[in-house]
Amino acid sequence: MKSDERSEAIFLLNWSQATVNISIFPLRDFPLINPGDPLADIIVDELRKMDLKDRDIIVIAHTIVSKAENKVFDLETITPSPFALEIGKRQEKDPRKIEVILRESSEIIRMNDNVLITATHHGFICANSGIDKSNTPGETVISLPDDPDSSARQIREVIKKKLEKDVAIIISDTFGRPLRVGTVNFAIGLAGIAPLEDIRGKKDLFGYELKSTIIARVDEVAAAAGIVMGQADEGTPIIIVRGVEYSISNESARELIREPTKDVFR
Amino acid sequence: MKSDERSEAIFLLNWSQATVNISIFPLRDFPLINPGDPLADIIVDELRKMDLKDRDIIVIAHTIVSKAENKVFDLETITPSPFALEIGKRQEKDPRKIEVILRESSEIIRMNDNVLITATHHGFICANSGIDKSNTPGETVISLPDDPDSSARQIREVIKKKLEKDVAIIISDTFGRPLRVGTVNFAIGLAGIAPLEDIRGKKDLFGYELKSTIIARVDEVAAAAGIVMGQADEGTPIIIVRGVEYSISNESARELIREPTKDVFR
Numbered sequence A, B: 001m002k003s004d005e006r007s008e009a010i011f012l013l014n015w016s017q018a019t020v021n022i023s024i025f026p027l028r029d030f031p032l033i034n035p036g037d038p039l040a041d042i043i044v045d046e047l048r049k050m051d052l053k054d055r056d057i058i059v060i061a062h063t064i065v066s067k068a069e070n071k072v073f074d075l076e077t078i079t080p081s082p083f084a085l086e087i088g089k090r091q092e093k094d095p096r097k098i099e100v101i102l103r104e105s106s107e108i109i110r111m112n113d114n115v116l117i118t119a120t121h122h123g124f125i126c127a128n129s130g131i132d133k134s135n136t137p138g139e140t141v142i143s144l145p146d147d148p149d150s151s152a153r154q155i156r157e158v159i160k161k162k163l164e165k166d167v168a169i170i171i172s173d174t175f176g177r178p179l180r181v182g183t184v185n186f187a188i189g190l191a192g193i194a195p196l197e198d199i200r201g202k203k204d205l206f207g208y209e210l211k212s213t214i215i216a217r218v219d220e221v222a223a224a225a226g227i228v229m230g231q232a233d234e235g236t237p238i239i240i241v242r243g244v245e246y247s248i249s250n251e252s253a254r255e256l257i258r259e260p261t262k263d264v265f266r
Helices: A003-019 A037-047 A061-070 A082-091 A095-103 A150-164 A219-231 B001-019 B039-047 B062-068 B082-091 B095-103 B148-165 B217-231
Strands: A022-026 A056-063 A073-074 A105-111 A115-121 A125-127 A140-142 A168-175 A184-191 A238-242 B020-027 B057-059 B071-072 B106-113 B116-118 B126-127 B140-142 B168-175 B182-189 B238-242
Touching: A022 A219, A022 B217, A037 A056, A037 A061, A037 A150, A037 B116, A056 A061, A056 A150, A056 A219, A061 A140, A061 A150, A061 A168, A061 A184, A082 A095, A095 A105, A095 A115, A125 A168, A125 B057, A140 B062, A150 A168, A150 A184, A168 A219, A168 B140, A184 A219, A184 B217, A219 A238, A219 B039, A219 B182, A219 B217, B020 B217, B039 B057, B039 B062, B039 B148, B057 B062, B057 B148, B057 B217, B062 B148, B062 B168, B062 B182, B082 B095, B095 B106, B126 B168, B148 B182, B182 B217, B217 B238
Parallel strands: A056 A168, B057 B168
Antiparallel strands: A022 A238, A022 B020, A056 A238, A073 A140, A105 A115, A115 A125, A168 A184, B020 B238, B057 B238, B071 B140, B106 B116, B116 B126, B168 B182
């Protein structure tokens, strides 16, 4: 490397240290996960390639968690109920998939000829209970993990034990949204990070207290990671987000679910 | 700088070039904007401090756009209508602020003793028509810009002309959301970037076509920028997001508004 290239490298490094606040990058070449795989151990092995730092946030697409935890349903083994058959006919969809959606739900929130929006047993409101066909071989569908917080905590603990790094974990899924077109990545499971950042009581530039600003920090981070999950090659389920200020917490992603009685859109 | 520091700098630079996909950093020390200020020129002058690159995305908090465009209302000059007086009484809020909210709205979407959710004249659905008290001196409130896309396009053109860089602009605001607790930054004005990224037709790992995935790319980017807007010192309204793959487009942020008849939550 020539001397001027070296100076330029040092200049760029200094510049980037001075100005880069947050960086987002994928854990490349992550292996395909199969049902029953020891996911936390596999993640730890892959993270050894990276220069992981304390307070990094690791965002994990729920699909690999669900697969490792056997939340894969072979449609050949599913017998739809009369109700699932009726919805399947109305929506022109596989009634066996509808049956899995209903089994994974606690409540139907909206339903018409096109959409089936449910509350999952965790309380998350999303289309089709988060059941998805893609990224799974054969006549199978994949659901959300049973307890995404618990999955996240387990991965966090194994990283802490084996790599001696104190990181936060967000397990994410891509949901549609009321009112706005297009999907965005959301947090559905957490470990070691507060879901909400309460900036009430902070003063603005003119000394007023900001009244009602509770920021959904983990949804912001999940959305940010979603950019890289989406634009990287297929099979990039793990994204590292570095440089985010956050509060360490044991709270659940369920803190993000608006209480039904306080939700004017429910 | 010692030789080993130099090698480390070069190593770190190479490492960061290899792995950092997206970086997010603020335009620091941005001056306070006053009504009537030539915002695009001020932004260009401040951006000269930065190593701006083609395809950078510049996310701008709507407040500085609204202020420059005189969308600041002195409550002393506002006479509330009988309806605004009634809502103000019911919600224990300043009826003059309610009056501004109603004037900036095209439709009331939800209203009870606590919340007033409207469609703005642009069609965005948010609390209080996006009217905010904070960051404005005296008895004043600030609204959304009249045409955020047009504001974004003007800033983009001035940057192109004076700095010869081809960037995208997102004007953003922080909204609450149906179903989930906490606010997140959303895109309300766009220039030079497609609001939605359509990945239908892409195949997943097993060769299935992904069925219904239209990603709200600009909302992901606005949310990501919101992390830095929120965690930086007060008065950090401009964030640069680098490394996002996006389609250049003249489409409006209004493409993100779900058609009322297709919105099961409206």
